[in-house]
Amino acid sequence: MSTATAxxxxxxxxxxxxxxxxxxHQVLRGADVEVARGGTACVIGxxxxxxxxxxRTINRLIEPDRGDVLxxxxxxxxxxxxxxxxxxxxVFQQFNLFPHMTVLRNLTLALRKLKKLPEDEAVQVxxxxxxxxxxxxxxxxxxxQLSGGxxxxxxxxxxxxxxxxxMLFDEATSALDPELVKGVLGVMADLASAGxxxxxxxxxxxxxxxxxxxxxxxxxxxxxxxxxxxxVFEAPEHPRLRRFLSQVL
Amino acid sequence: MDxxxxxxxTFFDWDAMREALPExxxxxxxxxxxxxxxxxxxxSVLGMLLAVAGISRTRWLRWPARVYTDVFRGLPAAATxxxxxxxxxxxxxxxxxxxxxPLGVLALSLIAAAYIGEIFRAGIQSVEAAQLxxxxxxxxxxxxxxxxxxxxxxxxxxxxxxxxQLIALIKDSSLVYFLGLVASQRxxxxxxxxxxxxxxxxxxxxxxxxxxxxxxxPLTHAVNWIDRRLRQGRAVAAPDLDxxxxxxxxxxxxxxxxx
Numbered sequence: 434m435s436t437a438t439a440x441x442x443x444x445x446x447x448x449x450x451x452x453x454x455x456x457x458h459q460v461l462r463g464a465d466v467e468v469a470r471g472g473t474a475c476v477i478g479x480x481x482x483x484x485x486x487x488x489r490t491i492n493r494l495i496e497p498d499r500g501d502v503l504x505x506x507x508x509x510x511x512x513x514x515x516x517x518x519x520x521x522x523x524v525f526q527q528f529n530l531f532p533h534m535t536v537l538r539n540l541t542l543a544l545r546k547l548k549k550l551p552e553d554e555a556v557q558v559x560x561x562x563x564x565x566x567x568x569x570x571x572x573x574x575x576x577x578q579l580s581g582g583x584x585x586x587x588x589x590x591x592x593x594x595x596x597x598x599x600m601l602f603d604e605a606t607s608a609l610d611p612e613l614v615k616g617v618l619g620v621m622a623d624l625a626s627a628g629x630x631x632x633x634x635x636x637x638x639x640x641x642x643x644x645x646x647x648x649x650x651x652x653x654x655x656x657x658x659x660x661x662x663x664x665v666f667e668a669p670e671h672p673r674l675r676r677f678l679s680q681v682l
Numbered sequence: 683m684d685x686x687x688x689x690x691x692t693f694f695d696w697d698a699m700r701e702a703l704p705e706x707x708x709x710x711x712x713x714x715x716x717x718x719x720x721x722x723x724x725x726s727v728l729g730m731l732l733a734v735a736g737i738s739r740t741r742w743l744r745w746p747a748r749v750y751t752d753v754f755r756g757l758p759a760a761a762t763x764x765x766x767x768x769x770x771x772x773x774x775x776x777x778x779x780x781x782x783x784p785l786g787v788l789a790l791s792l793i794a795a796a797y798i799g800e801i802f803r804a805g806i807q808s809v810e811a812a813q814l815x816x817x818x819x820x821x822x823x824x825x826x827x828x829x830x831x832x833x834x835x836x837x838x839x840x841x842x843x844x845x846x847q848l849i850a851l852i853k854d855s856s857l858v859y860f861l862g863l864v865a866s867q868r869x870x871x872x873x874x875x876x877x878x879x880x881x882x883x884x885x886x887x888x889x890x891x892x893x894x895x896x897x898x899x900p901l902t903h904a905v906n907w908i909d910r911r912l913r914q915g916r917a918v919a920a921p922d923l924d925x926x927x928x929x930x931x932x933x934x935x936x937x938x939x940x941x
Contacts, residue, residue, distance in 0.1 A: 494818060519821035529816025533835050542830060543820040595820065 443630045444505040444598045445470040451490050451500035453483075453654075460486050461497065462654035468647065470505075471628040475641035475662075478651035479677060484634040487651065488601050491632065492521040504599065519547060522592030526604040528584045530576040536563065536587050537572040540594045548595065562590040566620055582613030589620055600624065602633040638681055642666055650674045695885040702877045702886035706893060710870035714897070717855035717869060720787050722848050725794025732799030733806055734828070747799070754796035759854050763789040767861040783867050786858035794851055801843045805836035842909040849898045849905075856894075870894065 446468040453461040460483045468474040476484045489495040491502055493514045501508050509517050530539050540559035544550045550558065563569045566586040568579075576584050585605055592600060602621060606614040618637060622644045625631055635641060641648050642662045649659040650671070658671045666682075669675045735747035754762065766789035767782050774785050809832050817827035837844075856871035863872065874890030877883075 492819060494815060515818075515821050515823050517821075518819055523819040525812065525816060525819075527812055529812045529819075531813065531816070531831055531835075533838060543822070546826065546830065547821050591820070 442598060443471045443628055445472075445503075446474075446491070446599055446630055446632065447501075447503040447506070448487065448491060449501045449503065451487065451497045451502070453486060453490060453495065453497050460654055461490070461500075463500070464651065464654060464656050466632065466647075466649050466656060466659070468630055468632060471630055472646040473625040473629075473631040473633060473644055474647040474649055474659075475645035476632065476634045476649045476651055476656075477636070477638070477641055477677075482651045483654040484651050485603050488523075488603050488632060488634055491599075491601060492518050492523055494518075494523075519543075519595055520597055521599045521601060522595060522597035523601040524585070524588050524592055524603065524605045526607050528576070528581070528588045528608075530584055530588055530591070532576055535573050535575060536568070536579070539576065539587060540591050543591070543595055558594055559590075562594040563587070565593075566590045580613055581609045582616045585609065585613075585617045586620055589617075589624075593624075597629075599630045599632070602631065602635070604634055604636065606635070606637060636681070638666070638678075650677065652677070692884050693888050695883050698877065698881060698883050698885040699889045702873065702889055705873050706870060706886075706889060709866060709868060710873040710890065711893060713867060713869040714852065714855050714871075714893075717787060717790060717858060718848065718852040721790035721794050721851050721855070724787070724791035725798050725847075725851070726844075728791065728795035729798030729802055730833075732795060733802035736799065736803045737807060751796045751799055754793050755800070759793055760857050760860065762793055763857050764860050765789075766792065767858070782858075782861035782863060786855075786861050786863075790851060790854060790858070793854070794847060797847050797850070798844065801840045801847065802833075802837060804843075805838075805840035806833060807836070808839055809835045839912065841912065842905045845901055845905045845908065849901050852897050852901075853894065 446466070448464060448466040450463045450465060451461050452459075452463055464483065464487050466474055466476065466487070476487065478484055486495060490497045490500075493502075493509070497510075502510060504520070530536075531542070534542065537556065537559055540562060541552070541555040544555035544558055545552060548555075560569055560572060563572055566589060568583060568586055568590070571579060571583065571587070576587065579587065589605075605621065606617050609617060614637070618640050621631070621633065622640070625644050633640070633645070645662050647659055648662050648665040649656045650665060650669075650673075651657070652673050658665060658669065658674050665674070666678065669678055732747045732750060735743040736751070738744050738747075757765075763786065767785045770785055770788070771780075771782065774781070778784055806828075813831055813835065814824075814827055817831040818824070822830065855869055858869065859872040859875070863869075868876070870890045870893045871887075874887040877886030
């Protein structure tokens with residue numbers, strides 16, 4: 434399936450020296466990620482290393498204690514967080530679709546209420562977006578009637594319908610049955626090649642190797658090593674990255 | 683007369699019932715429904731405010747909601763109705779004249795709000811945090827996310843408990859007779875009781891009881907029906923990965939739409 438998307442204007446993204454503590458537990462200790470305009474960064478690393486938390490500081494679902502997040506070189510920490518989140522799409526491990534609404538309404542809700550599109554226009558945008566993930570025929574069912582893979586594709590379509598400049602993926606395929614993973618990764622790869630700026634937290638090393646421009650290895654709240662996939666996977670320098678790769682590959 | 687037929691006459695005097703029936707239908711039933719439904723509506727609006735205040739991060743909203751709920755759930759309904767109906771009568775006199783009926787509605791609503799507020803709060807809190815995160819990530823503010831995504835799901839889940847509260851209100855509406863209503867304002871119980879008091883025969887009161895059952899029994903069954911629909915819906919709403927994986931197919935989600 435093809436997800437060639439009418440991306441808005443992509444932007445570059447930089448996360449600089451982000452610190453965050455939950456109480457006394459230091460989750461992020463100066464994490465950095467750089468993604469060029471239209472590039473894809475994959476964040477890998479062991480569970481509990483702070484990958485998902487780092488992702489949430491980018492769209493400020495969690496406010497960092499220290500550090501900066503830049504879009505096209507400009508800090509977003511002073512922006513209105515709700516407006517910022519309209520520019521940054523996010524896809525979750527558990528999809529987080531709204532179960533009491535049809536698939537179509539899951540997409541049109543933000544279009545109507547936030548983008549202030551009239552109903553018919555919102556429906557048009559939503560249907561076109563569903564078509565791109567191959568689920569136009571499921572517009573009128575509830576999410577619960579879809580497979581996990583279909584639900585995740587709807588969630589991606591829901592985020593894309595708002596024409597974001599950056600997309601964040603938080604272990605988007607971790608909750609899926611093995612046979613459903615490929616379809617979702619395909620949509621993500623298409624999106625990357627269409628020029629969307631993306632940060633992808635993933636355990637799918639094959640995806641990271643093939644799609645990422647940058648792979649960032651995180652451990653204990655910092656990015657220990659980052660670089661093109663060839664370097665990170667073929668010539669890892671940090672011993673902890675080497676150990677991690679030997680365990681997952 | 684043998685005691686058994688005396689007993690029979692006391693409760694099943696058809697003539698006494700027939701005499702009371704027209705007034706029950708034209709005065710008692712409408713008044714009971716007006717009291718119960720208006721209190722349910724006002725109580726639900728107030729209850730929603732209490733629920734949202736109750737989960738607020740500001741203690742200046744949380745604590746008053748807590749105290750209100752404790753007080754109005756803790757007092758006997760009869761005491762609350764008397765306290766408000768009599769206590770606020772001078773105030774009501776200035777607003778709408780010497781009419782205790784609105785105060786009866788108010789008292790019933792204030793009591794209902796305490797219960798309904800707790801019902802709504804439980805429903806709202808049962809919605810997974812991920813739903814809020816999903817809505818916030820799209821760019822909705824906290825208030826918009828609550829209004830558009832969280833509250834509708836939460837209320838749906840507690841619909842059976844809400845209908846139960848409606849049943850309680852239908853029964854509790856009989857308590858406004860304390861407030862000394864004029865003839866045209868009397869609800870089912872009061873009319874039955876008036877007939878019983880003047881004739882010394884309980885048949886009219888029994889008839890009032892039958893009216894209550896006609897209203898409440900279908901509602902209790904409606905509760906069970908809604909509850910069943912929601913339960914089936916929830917099983918579908920949380921797709922079981924094992925079921926999906928199992929080709930032999932434990933019963934696949936029926937795809938029945940609960941709402």
